Amino acid sequence: MGEVVMEANGLESARDPIALFQRWLKDAEGGELNDPSAVALATSTLDGIPSVRMVLMKGADNDGFRFYTNVDSQKGTELGENPRAAMCFHWKSLRRQVRVSGTVTELPAGDVDEYFHSRSRLSQLGAAASQQSRVLASREVLESRVTELEVKFPGEIPRPEYWRGYLLRPERVEFWKDGAGRLHDRFLFSRNGDAWRKERLFP
Structure with missing residues (x-):
């Protein structure tokens, strides 16, 4: 029965973490009451002091996960010092979680202008x-x-010059699904060149 449920969620057969994330996000858009694209974004200073806050993820594709902020904010300053970050999506009503980590680069000005004026x-x-x-x-x-x-x-x-867009290019994407008796299902995708390695993890 557990394998059937997992298959319905796409966990067992998935080979592309971005496609699976997009599927789970679509499920969240139909099941979460508020801001299914809300995500905890963690950054750190150059000497490793972490900070975390909620932001809105504004797009995910094979290039990565997009978000926008003031470059002079704490997260903007930290990304300037240490261009690595982690994200955690938690869809409580679906009992699912996705963790993403990787490197961060700025989006082209034209892309940022287009999104800014769509708001x-x-x-x-x-x-x-x-x-x-x-x-x-x-x-x-x-x-x-x-x-x-x-x-x-x-x-x-x-658009203010200090209002920028960022792209988190994932190196690791982990999917977590709640299980009875805390026997959760966890699958980790790790980037291996242009491919992904998939491993099941203990809960």
């Missing part, structure tokens, strides 16, 4: 107004900055 006007204003991770004196200061930019740019809002 709502208020989201664009918020990105332009926020000095992310820096001390903010009051909520009123932030709202005032948004109002000033709204007046300054009645039409298209230019």
Whole structure:
């Protein structure tokens, strides 16, 4: 019975972790109440001090996992020092988890422009107004900055130079599925050149 359930989830037969991730994400889009693309993103300083926060993953394909942020934020600064990161997707209602780790590079400016201008006007204003991770004196200061930019740019809002896109190219992708009696199913895909090595792990 367990093998049948696993096969329904694609775990047993999967050979391509990106295709399996996309399948699981589609399941999450139908089963999670809020933000199925939300992911914990871990970065660290050059000397190994870690930090983690939730971000929204904005695309996953054979190139990697995309996300966007202010390059002057804590995560942007840390990625500048140490361009490696890890992600953890947790879909609680589906009892599934995916862990990803690898190297991070910046996305081309044209791709970032295209995504920035696909966002709502208020989201664009918020990105332009926020000095992310820096001390903010009051909520009123932030709202005032948004109002000033709204007046300054009645039409298209230019993407701030500090607002960038990143691509995490996975070297390891691990899939976890809840099992009865904590006998979970875990499969690890490790990049081997242009191919992937798949191994089952103890829970």
